Amino acid sequence: MDIQNLRSQIEKVDTLPTMPSVLKKLLKVIENPKVSLNEIGNFISSDPVLTTRVLKVVNSPIYGFPGRISSVSQALILLGLNVVRGMLLGVSVFEVMERAMVGLWEHSMGCAVTARIIAQKKGVKEPEEISVAALLHDIGKVVLSLKFTDEYKDILNNAEKNGLYISEAEKAHFSITHAEAGAWIAQKWNFPKSLIEVIEYHHKPHLSKNIPVQSAIVHLADILIQARGFGFSGNNFVPPVHPAAWQALNLSETDMKEILIEMEEVLEQAEDFLISSE
């Protein structure tokens, strides 16, 4: 399939399904008449697919400020409780649930909390925007495996058998990786430019010209969470950190130690969350 064709196939994806366990919890949240915007916000921020739904609606031309909103809490303020509730009512789930997909969810969530820790360490102004970007960095994998389910299974197997990174196996099959696929869908859904840039360059932070620090944070978080063995990104071994990311972040050894310690604390809570959702 040529790239143009592939892109138009991917752009046809309108909504993404989520995990069955998330839907169960979701129904509890929205059926509670006393639920606050904050509670809904925290819940949405823990799921990459619910987050894409919210950002897609708030950045659609209907509201009149496309491509401006990249944080879930801001999106909820502008959409209002009724719209958010209504939107969540239509969420669907994967028909066939792969184990790899569960792992990807954990990986995305772990990456989000790690990126937030690094962002806070670096004193970034809107850490929520970075954790959203980290949560969505692998959204291309969800899109590819939804659209090309069997092929993507082969890709995962190929990566495992032949000792390839998942993006190498994707490239061998599609001639693009999940990073491009994610950026395409993010563009189609009018996501803010900065968010698209992080998704597109989370493996190549040196190419991120407008927001090098943010891209470097997500890149590092992506690798740290894999090194920690939390979730499953599709990689069977840990990729190296790009030198440009070290340069952009300029973290000392003490900084890194502190980040790793904080990660442990937060991930323990996150693990509880994931277990309780089963």
Add this chain to the structure above:
Amino acid sequence: MNRQRTSLFRANRLKTVVVVTRDVVLTSIIDRFLKDSYSIVVFTKIEHSLDYIYNSLPDLLIIDISLDDVVTIGIINDLKSDPIFGQVPVLAVLSDDFIIPKWDYLFIEDYVRRSYIETDIIAKADLCIKRAERVIEINPLTRLPGNITIIKQIQRRLETGEIFAIAYADLDYFKPFNDKYGFGRGDEVLKMLGRLILNTVKHKQPNSFVGHIGGDDFIYIMGPDLVESATQEILDNFDRIIPTFYDAEDRAKGNIESIDREGIKKTFPIMGISIGIATNKIASYSHYGEVTERASEMKKYAKYTGGSCFRIDKRQYASKN
């Protein structure tokens, strides 16, 4: 002025329906069904009704149309094309064999077939009027109600003696933003602000009211005990969201270069909101102008402080009237 005001705002004024038909049977049926709810004025030809319509702006026009009556159709279309008289909804009574033309050639809101008159006329008349009231006068940018509705909302509360607070909000440094980035980008900010105010206020109090006066001026009306917390939320959320409406480098700098009202190049900070609040809890007002003036005064006072903030009028007044 005063007399006109009362006639415009009196809550229980009977709405007026103008009926145009030569058919005396039809006239008596309509009269029988509608006379309890509406005051009815009957004309036999539309030409004769125009003077009345121009002078009194009725709430509904019910008109008996036959297909070959090009004069009547022409007059209806002219009437509906006028921005003022176009707001009067037209309900056509059509004979059973009337073939409906393309709606581009017949500007009416709804129709009822002659043989369904007795079953449908009340519901159709009510619905036409309700629908016209609903769509009246919204700001095309934010889809929020505009000045006429705002005034009615305030005046109705004053007349029923409801205790309320009215908040008047506008942006600081909106003009330099507009000048630098263009009005399209300015419109994005206004749409965001309208949505932000609407959600925050309605979430706090579902039966509150939010209106868009125009430009960067907004008004909301709610209970005096909730207005301060809602306002603080609006200010906090606005300050969090607004930086993303600037270009990355301006956002990082925290200011923009633009020209002031005298045309001189200056640096302007990121936009904020100033909100002035007045309430009839401690002061008494009888006219909407008095209370909006107080709120507007308080807004100016808030502006002097700089940054996003609000001021509440704590002075006591007796109405001038």
